[in-house]
Amino acid sequence: MVGVVLLLTACTSTSEGLCESAKDCLPGLSCQEGVCVGCGGDGECNAWEACTTDRRCELRAGRCAKNAHCEAWETCNADNTCVLAASACTSSADCKAHETCDETQKLCLLQEGRCNSNTDCESGYLWAATCDADNRCHSEPVAGNDVLIWGTLSEGACYRDAIASVLSPSRVQVGFGCGAGRPDATVSPSGRIYYVDDGMGPNRLRVFVPDGFPIKDGAHTYPDEGFKNDPVVPTPGCPADVGIRTFIMQAGTGSIIYNCTEDKAGWRYYDTHGAVVTDQQYPVAWNAENYLLIRGDYGTASVQAPDRTTVLPVVGLPDRWAYIDARADSTGFRMALTDSSSTSRQQLWHISNQGQATLVGTYGAYPEHALSYAGGGGVLDNAGALVAQSSRDVSTVDLVIRRTPDGAPGVIIYAEDESPAKVNWQADYKVNFIFMHGSYLFAGP
Structure with a gap:
């Protein structure tokens, strides 16, 4: 009888009914002895x-x-x-x-330019970017991937110039005027692009700031006058109405020396304060230890010491050679040349700060079906390989070849005919690819 009383009391105080578990009851009620209470x-x-x-x-x-x-x-x-x-x-x-x-x-x-992971750094960089410990995106080339193409997104059109890593032709950056950068640009140690802008008035040295593709009439377009947001580097060694001819960047520091278009001799270089740094003819590379590699006439070279008065002739080079390219390294310089005294082989040499030249190796042949232009040429990457423009022997398709100084055959690292069917303006600039019409290659100091 007691159990009946309890059951009646529960049913009287709650009218929610019988249950097997709490899910049979209304929210807030529990199931006790088969009754929602x-x-x-x-x-x-x-x-x-x-x-x-x-x-x-x-x-x-x-x-x-x-x-x-x-x-x-x-x-x-x-x-x-x-x-x-x-x-x-x-x-x-x-x-x-x-x-x-x-x-x-x-x-x-x-915040602008910050990141929590690598995926936050996927776009807007010449090279794949990583998120550093300070939560900033950092983009720099790995060994052998620091040669850039200054090309175009529309063949024959200087008003659609672009730059891209030769190994990543779809990762383009834009924002130039006609005449910019040709034929002088350098990648700084921090990854920024310095270039000579000769499109309007006297030539100026600028630091490239990438632009986006603005929307006009419902479609993306190449930015107008993109050069206007590119800062001008001071060049007080040249009169205000005189532009610069060319410039050299120091490895490690990114410091700049330049010469002026009115310098008929062509080798007086100033720093950004206007002081003369060197008047030795044809400086071609400047290393972090403040030595300059000087290319003279008639197959000669020298090293100018930091005191700018000591000039050491380079010894050990072939009797007759033709200059191709040079870059700084941690113990001096690397220089690519054509050995004209034998069989016109292209070689890589190391030149110490004291002017001693040592043969590093000989570059291998061009790959099959890639043309080797008369005189060779090319740009050194930071691994010592020689990167040069070429084309297929059966067409006018532009190629870029990379050859290492170990004698191995070269490989094709860029081919214009690998472009997607619809790119650049035809793809509303959502799919891009850089073309090499009228272009050139450049790298770091």
Whole structure:
């Protein structure tokens, strides 16, 4: 009879009916001995719940049993408390130092140029970028991938100039005027592009700032006058109405020396304060130890010491040679040349700061079906390989060849006919590819 009384009391106090488990009851009720019953106090609810006046267990403010009980920018933690979800915020104080809180979306957003992972650095870089420990995107070439193409997105059109790594022809950067960069550009140690702009008035030395593809009439287009946001490097050694002819960059520091178009001799170079740095003819490379490699006339070379008065003749080179390219390295210089005293072999030589030349190796043959132009030529990459323009022997398809100084046959690293069918303006600049019509190759100091 007691059991009957208890059952009747429960049914009288709650009209929610019979049950097998709590899921058979209305929210806030529990299943006890087959009957849905309400709570008699907070102690009969979970710790994150409270018993209401109508005897229902309801969530306390800020507490939860699952994520759906929280705001969209919150998550339910193990203590059944609603807390900010990862990357969510109510103010910038909730974000990392390199993030800003968007208080409308309650999201921590990256500040300009910052990152949390490599995926935040996927676009806008010449080389694949990584997220550094300081949460900044860093993009620099690995060995053998620092040669760039100064080309175009429309063959024959200087108003669509572009640059790209020779190994990544679809990763283009744009924003030049006609005449910019031809034929002088250098990649600085920090990865920025310095170039001679001879498109308007006296030639100026600029630092390239990439531009986007603006939308006009519903379609993307090449940026007009993109050079205008490229800072001009001071060249006070040249009169205001005189431009610069060419410039040389120092390895490691990125310092600049340049000469002026009015310098008929062609070898007086100034620094950015206007002081004369060297008047030795044809400086071709400047290393971090402040030595200059000088290419003289008639197959001669010398090294100018940091005091700028000591000039050491380079010894050990072939009797007759033709210059191709030179770059600084940690112990002197690398120079590619054609040995004209034997069989016109193209070779890589190391030249020490004291002027001693040592043969590193001989470059191998061009690959099959790639033309070797008379006189050779090319640009040294930072691994000592010689990178040169070529074309297929059966067509006018432009190629780029890379040859190492170990005698191995060269390989094709760029082929114009590997371009997608629709690129650049035909693809609304969403798919891009750089072409080599009227272009040239360049690299770092």
